Amino acid sequence: xxxxxxxxxxxxxxxxxxxxxxxxxxxxxxxxxxxxxxxxxxxxxxxxxxxxxxxxxxxxxxxxxxxxxxxxxxxxxxxxxxxxxxxxxxxxxxxxxxxxxxxxxxxxxxxxxxxxxxxxxxxxxxxxxxxxxxxxxxxxxxxxxxxxxxxxxxxxxxxxxxxxxxxxxxxxxxxxxxxxxxxxxxxxxxxxxxxxxxxxxxxxxxxxxxxxxxxxxxxxxxxxxxxxxxxxxxxxxxxxxxxxxxxxxxxxxxxxxxxxxxxxxxxxxxxxxxxxxxxxxxxxxxxxxxxxx
Amino acid sequence: xxxxxxxxxxxxxxxxxxxxxxxxxxxxxxxxxxxxxxxxxxxxxxxxxxxxxxxxxxxxxxxxxxxxxxxxxxxxxxxxxxxxxxxxxxxxxxxxxxxxxxxxxxxxxxxxxxxxxxxxxxxxxxxxxxxxxxxxxxxxxxxxxxxxxxxxxxxxxxxxxxxxxxxxxxxxxxxxxxxxxxxxxxxxxxxxxxxxxxxxxxxxxxxxxxxxxxxxxxxxxxxxxxxxxxxxxxxxxxxxxxxxxxxxxxxxxxxxxxxxxxxxxxxxxxxxxxxxxxxxxxxxxxxxxxxxxxxxxxxxxxxxxxxxxxxxxxxxxxxxxxxxxxxxxxxxxxxxxxxxxxxxxxxxxxxxxxxxxxxxxxxxxxxxxxxxxxxxxxxxxxxxxxxxxxxxxxxxxxxxxxxxxxxxxxxxxxxxxxxxxxxxxxxxxxxxxxxxxxxxxxxxxxxxxxxxxxxxxxxxxxxxxxxxxxxxxxxxxxxxxxxxxxxxxxxxxxxxxxxxxxxxxxxxxxxxxxxxxxxxxxxxxxxxxxxxxxxxxxxxxxxxxxxxxxxxxxxxxxxxxxxxxxxxxxxxxxxxxxxxxxxxxxxxxxxxxxxxxxxxxxxxxxxxxxxxxxxxxxxxxxxxxxxxxxxxxxxxxxxx
Numbered sequence: 001x002x003x004x005x006x007x008x009x010x011x012x013x014x015x016x017x018x019x020x021x022x023x024x025x026x027x028x029x030x031x032x033x034x035x036x037x038x039x040x041x042x043x044x045x046x047x048x049x050x051x052x053x054x055x056x057x058x059x060x061x062x063x064x065x066x067x068x069x070x071x072x073x074x075x076x077x078x079x080x081x082x083x084x085x086x087x088x089x090x091x092x093x094x095x096x097x098x099x100x101x102x103x104x105x106x107x108x109x110x111x112x113x114x115x116x117x118x119x120x121x122x123x124x125x126x127x128x129x130x131x132x133x134x135x136x137x138x139x140x141x142x143x144x145x146x147x148x149x150x151x152x153x154x155x156x157x158x159x160x161x162x163x164x165x166x167x168x169x170x171x172x173x174x175x176x177x178x179x180x181x182x183x184x185x186x187x188x189x190x191x192x193x194x195x196x197x198x199x200x201x202x203x204x205x206x207x208x209x210x211x212x213x214x215x216x217x218x219x220x221x222x223x224x225x226x227x228x229x230x231x232x233x234x235x236x237x238x239x240x241x242x243x244x245x246x247x248x249x250x251x252x253x254x255x256x257x258x259x260x261x262x263x264x265x266x267x268x269x270x271x272x273x274x275x276x277x278x279x280x281x282x283x284x285x286x287x288x289x290x291x292x293x
Numbered sequence: 294x295x296x297x298x299x300x301x302x303x304x305x306x307x308x309x310x311x312x313x314x315x316x317x318x319x320x321x322x323x324x325x326x327x328x329x330x331x332x333x334x335x336x337x338x339x340x341x342x343x344x345x346x347x348x349x350x351x352x353x354x355x356x357x358x359x360x361x362x363x364x365x366x367x368x369x370x371x372x373x374x375x376x377x378x379x380x381x382x383x384x385x386x387x388x389x390x391x392x393x394x395x396x397x398x399x400x401x402x403x404x405x406x407x408x409x410x411x412x413x414x415x416x417x418x419x420x421x422x423x424x425x426x427x428x429x430x431x432x433x434x435x436x437x438x439x440x441x442x443x444x445x446x447x448x449x450x451x452x453x454x455x456x457x458x459x460x461x462x463x464x465x466x467x468x469x470x471x472x473x474x475x476x477x478x479x480x481x482x483x484x485x486x487x488x489x490x491x492x493x494x495x496x497x498x499x500x501x502x503x504x505x506x507x508x509x510x511x512x513x514x515x516x517x518x519x520x521x522x523x524x525x526x527x528x529x530x531x532x533x534x535x536x537x538x539x540x541x542x543x544x545x546x547x548x549x550x551x552x553x554x555x556x557x558x559x560x561x562x563x564x565x566x567x568x569x570x571x572x573x574x575x576x577x578x579x580x581x582x583x584x585x586x587x588x589x590x591x592x593x594x595x596x597x598x599x600x601x602x603x604x605x606x607x608x609x610x611x612x613x614x615x616x617x618x619x620x621x622x623x624x625x626x627x628x629x630x631x632x633x634x635x636x637x638x639x640x641x642x643x644x645x646x647x648x649x650x651x652x653x654x655x656x657x658x659x660x661x662x663x664x665x666x667x668x669x670x671x672x673x674x675x676x677x678x679x680x681x682x683x684x685x686x687x688x689x690x691x692x693x694x695x696x697x698x699x700x701x702x703x704x705x706x707x708x709x710x711x712x713x714x715x716x717x718x719x720x721x722x723x724x725x726x727x728x729x730x731x732x733x734x735x736x737x738x739x740x741x742x743x744x745x746x747x748x749x750x751x752x753x754x755x756x757x758x759x760x761x762x763x764x765x766x767x768x769x770x771x772x773x774x775x776x777x778x779x780x781x782x783x784x785x786x787x788x789x790x791x792x793x794x795x796x797x798x799x800x801x802x803x804x805x806x807x808x809x810x811x812x813x814x815x816x817x818x819x820x821x822x823x824x825x826x827x828x829x830x831x832x833x834x835x836x837x838x839x840x841x842x843x844x845x846x847x848x849x850x851x852x853x854x855x856x857x858x859x860x861x862x863x864x865x866x867x868x869x870x871x872x873x874x875x876x877x878x879x880x881x882x883x884x885x886x887x888x889x890x891x892x893x894x895x896x897x898x899x900x901x902x903x904x905x906x907x908x909x910x911x912x913x914x915x916x917x918x919x920x921x922x923x924x925x926x927x928x929x930x931x932x933x
Contacts, residue, residue, distance in 0.1 A: 018332075023332075023336055067331075067332050068331045068332060089332050090331065090332050091330045091331065091332065091334070091335070093329070093330050094329065094330060094331050094332070097329060113332060113335045130807055132807060139327075140327075141329065141330040142330070171472075171475075171499040171500055172475075175472075175473070175475060178473075188330050188334040188335060189330055189334070190327050190328055190329075190330055190334055191327040191328075193334070194327070194334075195337075195338075195339055195340055198339055198340065198342060199340070199342050199500075200500035202342040202343055203342060203343070203500075204470075204472060204473070204500065206343055206348075207442070207470055207473060208473070215334075215335055216334075216335050216336065216337075216339075218336075218337060218338050218339040219339055221339065221341060222339040222340060222341055222342045222343070223341070223342040223343025223344075229335065266343075268343075268345055268348055269343055269348065271351045271354075272348040272349050272350070272351055273351075274351055274352065276700050276701065
C-alpha cells in the first residue's frame with residue numbers, strides 16, 4: 001500500500017509532440033534529460049505523439065506540448081484534463097490562435113520561437129552600426145507584430161519603413177522597402193517568406209546591397225546575412241527550466257522566447273558586402289546594449 | 294560598398310544580378326503554403342539563392358585595383374556624362390578635347406586625344422568604336438547616367454580578361470536591373486549655355502519579367518568662346534526575364550544620335566554619329582557552384598561630317614558572340630574560362646580610298662584560376678589568347694597575389710601584360726586631304742603592348758578611414774604613331790616610342806559620420822621615354838606629373854544635400870609641346886533638396902561648375918582656346 005502511495009506521489013508530466021519527427025523528439029529528449037539530470041527519478045514521463053494521447057493515463061501535473069499540432073490536440077482533450085500546459089516550439093501567433101480555439105479554459109503558457117523585438121534590434125545594431133532604416137515586409141500573420149517591432153527598433157535608433165503585402169502586393173512592397181532601407185528584418189509569415197518568394201527577396205535585396213536578417217539557419221544558407229533563432233535544444237532547456245520551477249510550486253512563466261539564442265552568419269555574403277562580422281563580437285555588443293524588456 | 298563582380302568571371306561584370314535558386318528538397322517533406330504561421334516556417338529548408346558563383350567578389354580579393362562609383366555618388370556628383378564622372382577616380386584625367394562636345398577621360402597618359410586606350414563596357418557590351426582610329430569617347434556619351442546601378446573602374450591593364458583595347462584600363466558600367474526601375478521617372482535640366490536636358494523612363498513588370506524604356510536628350514551650346522554645340526538623343530531598352538528557376542535572360546537595345554559642331558583646324562565642322570545596338574545574354578545556373586553564360590551582340594555605327602576638304606564618313610557593323618563557364622571546384626579553387634568571337638566590318642569611301650569595304654574577325658580564348666592556398670592568400674593566374682584574322686595571335690597573361698595581412702588590410706602584387714590591336718584604319722587606311730595623301734597605312738602596324746608590375750594596398754586605417762593605393766610601373770612598347778616614310782607620301786602607321794609610365798595613385802575615403810563622406814584622390818605620374826623614343830611622343834609632360842581631386846558629400850538638415858568637388862591638375866600637353874595646358878584648379882558645387890509630392894519622390898538641384906571662375910581646358914595650335922566657363926544649371930527629378 002505504501003509502495004503504491006509513494007508511486008502515486010511521483011508527478012506525471014506528459015510531453016505531447018506534434019508527430020514523431022526528429023525535431024520534436026529533440027525538444028522532448030532535452031526536457032527529459034535536463035530534468036532527470038537535476039531531479040533524478042522525480043518525474044514520471046509520458047512522451048507521446050499527438051495522435052496517441054491516452055486520456056486514461058494518470059492525470060499529469062503539467063503537459064508540455066511540442067509544436068502547434070500538439071497544442072491543438074491537447075486543447076481538444078476532454079474538459080477533465082485540467083493540467084497547466086506549457087506549449088513549446090511554436091510561434092506566438094499559433095499559441096494565441098490555439099488557445100482562442102479551445103473550447104475549454106486552459107491554463108497555458110509558451111516557449112515561443114519568435115525572437116523578442118528588442119533582441120532583433122540589438123543584433124541589427126551590433127552587426128550594422130551604420131544602418132539607419134530597417135525595412136519590414138509584413139503579411140496577414142506578421143502585421144500584428146508591427147507595433148512592438150517599430151517600438152523596439154526606434155529605441156535602438158532606427159527609423160522603420162514597413163510595407164504590407166496585402167496593400168500593394170509582394171513585388172511593389174519589396175521594391176518600396178528596398179528603396180530606402182539599409183537592412184530588411186524578416187518576420188515569419190508564410191505568405192511573405194517562403195521557398196517561392198525567397199529568391200526574389202534575396203536577389204533584389206542583394207542588388208541593392210540591402211542585407212536580410214532572418215529567423216532560421218535555412219534562410220542564412222539561402223543567402224540571408226544573419227539569422228537569429230533558438231534551436232530545438234535551446235527551446236528544450238528553456239522548457240526544462242520552466243518545468244523545474246513548476247515542480248517547485250511556481251506558476252507558469254509568461255510566454256517568451258528562450259533566454260538562449262543562436263546567431264548564424266553567412267560569411268560569403270558578409271564578405272561580398274564588405275562586412276567583417278564575428279559572432280562573438282556581435283554578441284558582446286548586444287550584451288553591452290541590451291535593455292531589459 | 295565593396296562590390297566588384299569577379300574580374301575573373303569577366304562577363305559577370307555585365308551583371309544581370311543573381312536571380313535563380315535551386316529547387317531544394319524540403320527536409321520535412323511538407324510544402325509551405327500561405328496559411329497560418331507555424332513552427333514549419335522556422336524549421337523548414339530553403340533553396341540556396343545567393344550561391345558562391347553568384348556573389349560578387351569583395352574589393353580586397355580582386356586581382357586588380359578597382360574603384361566603384363555607386364548610384365548615390367553618380368547622382369550627387371552632378372555629372373552629365375560618364376567621362377566627367379571618371380575624374381573622381383584616382384589616376385584619371387579629364388578634359389574637353391577641341392571643345393565641350395568631346396568630354397574625354399583617360400587613365401594615366403593617353404598619347405592621343407581620344408580615349409583610345411581604355412575599354413568601356415555597358416552591360417557587357419563594349420562601346421569602343423573601331424570606326425576611324427578607335428575610341429571609347431563617343432560610346433561613353435551614349436549612356437544615360439540615371440540608369441546606372443554602378444560603375445566598376447579597373448585601374449590598370451586588363452587584357453587578360455577583356456582582350457584588346459583594355460590597354461590602360463577598363464570601365465565597366467552596369468545599368469539597373471529592370472525589376473528595380475519599375476515605375477516612372479522624369480528629369481529635366483536647364484541652364485546657362487542653352488543647356489537643356491531631359492530624361493523620361495518607364496519600367497513595368499515584376500521579379501519574373503521586367504522591362505524598361507528610357508528616352509534621353511542632352512543639348513547645350515558648349516563653351517562661350519567656341520562653336521561647340523551638341524545635341525545627343527537616345528532611346529534605351531532593357532528587359533530582365535527569369536525564364537525558369539535556373540535560366541535568366543537579359544536583353545538590351547538602344548539607339549543614340551549625336552549631332553555636334555566643333556572648331557577644328559580645318560574650320561567649324563558639323564558632325565554626326567549614330568549608333569544602334571542590341572544584345573541578349575542568357576545565364577544558366579547548373580548548380581550552386583557553376584554556371585554558364587552565352588551572349589550575342591550586334592552593333593552598328595555611322596559617322597558623318599560635313600566638311601568638304603577632309604571627310605571621314607563611314608559606317609561600321611560588329612557582331613560579337615561570347616560564352617563563359619565558371620565554377621567553384623572546392624573552397625580553394627575557382628575557375629572561369631570562355632570564348633569570344635567577333636566580326637567587324639567598316640565601309641568608308643573617305644578613309645579607305647579605293648577599297649572602301651574592310652573587315653576582320655577574331656577569336657579569343659580566356660581563362661582564370663583563383664587559388665586560395667591558405668585563408669590569407671589568394672593567387673589569380675589567368676590569361677587571354679586572341680587570334681586576329683589580319684594580325685595573327687596575341688596573348689595577355691596575368692599573375693596576381695593578394696595577401697590578406699590582417700582583417701581589413703590587404704596587399705596585392707601583380708604582373709600583367711596587355712596589348713592593343715591596330716584598328717582597320719591603322720592597318721589599311723588611305724585618306725586624302727584636298728587631293729594629297731594624308732594617311733596611307735601600309736599594313737605593317739602591329740599590336741601595342743604594355744607590361745605592368747604593380748603593388749597595391751587596400752585597407753581600413755581606422756573605422757572611418759580607408760585607403761586604396763596602387764604603385765605601378767607600366768612599360769609601353771610599340772605605340773602606334775604616324776610617320777611619313779618620304780616627303781610627299783602619306784603617313785604610315787608604325788609602332789614606335791616605347792616608354793615607361795611610373796608612379797602611384799591613391800584614394801583616401803573618410804566617413805566621420807553617416808552624413809559626411811570625403812574622398813581624396815592623388816596621382817603622381819612620370820613618363821620616362823626609352824632611348825629610342827621620339828622626343829615629342831614620349832615627352833615627360835605628355836601627362837600631368839601630379840593631379841588630385843577632392844570630393845565632399847554632406848547631408849544637411851531638411852533633406853538638403855551638398856557636394857563639393859575640387860580638382861587640381863599640373864601643367865601638361867595633349868598634342869604638341871608648345872601647346873602646354875596651364876595648371877588649373879576647378880571647384881564645382883551641387884546643392885539639392887529632396888521632398889515628396891504625395892507618393893512621388895522629387896529632387897530639385899542646382900549645379901555650379903567652376904565656381905572660382907573658368908580655366909583653359911585644352912590647347913591645340915590652330916584651334917581657338919578651349920576655355921571651360923563657369924556655368925550654372927538646375928534640374929528637377931521626379932520618381933513615381
